[in-house]
Amino acid sequence: MVCTRIMLVTFLLLSWLAAPSCSWGSREGNSYVKDACSVTRYQNLCIHSLSSFSNTAKRDPSKWARAGISVTIGVTKNTTRYLIALKKKNTMKGRNRVAVLDCVEEFQDALDNLHKSLGVLRHISGELFDAQMGDVTTWISSAxxxxxxxxxxxxxQKGKAIKKLASKVTKVGYFTSNALALVTKLASAGP
Incomplete structure (x- = not known):
């Protein structure tokens, strides 16, 4: 019984001692992500989706741009999988079926452009910086x-399936818009 109380007191004391440093780091990390996301149109989405990058990206616009594109690639892949599954189910007919087929193709093109953008950002060169930023901006805009x-x-068109699809596609657009804003911030900061 005494041993249990000592362990409990020790645990509470250690938790209390650790709390100030954890919350300080969290506030600092929040500051980094809020600063990075201040240029985006969908700031709450940006902060929520990129907060885990705060400790590594800090105030580096290049790292924030890469993080924004990486997260966007993940969301775009998930929506592409959803569209492919919708295509395979063959539940949409007529005009909507054709639209789903087009969407799959459009999202695969968007993914290609996002991957190209991330590849360039991983190998930024001071002497090629402006041309690279021009390419990346063009590719993300194309996405x-x-x-x-x-x-x-x-x-x-109306219906639950259309509304769900539109919601998913629109959400991807928000992420992509934020990624473009982060790339634009990098481009204005320079190499």
């Missing part, structure tokens, strides 16, 4: 266009 084009085929 946004692909995502928007996906929804065009469903214009005027």
């Amino acid at each position: 946004i266009t692909d995502e928007d084009t996906c929804l065009d085929g469903f214009e005027g």
Whole structure:
């Protein structure tokens, strides 16, 4: 009984001693991600999705841009899988079926552009910086266009499946927009 109390007191004391340093690190990390995300259109989404990168990215615009694109690739892959599954289920008919097929293609193109962008950002060169940033900006902008084009085929359509698809595609657009803003911030900061 005494041993249990001593262990409990020791645990509580250690937890209390550790708390100030943990919360300080958390506040500092929040400061980094909030600063990085301040240039994005969807700041809450940015902060939530990139907060785990705070300790490694700190104030480095290049790391934040890579993190933004990496997270966007993950979300885009998930939505692409969803679209492919929808295509395989063959539940949508007529115009909506054609639109799903188009969406799969558009999202695969968007993924290619995002992967190319991340590849360039991993090998930034001071002398090629402006050209590289131009390419990356173009590719991410193209990915946004692909995502928007996906929804065009469903214009005027209703139903649960369409609403769910539109919600997923729109969310990817938010992530991609944030990634573009982070790349633009890097481009303005310079090499």
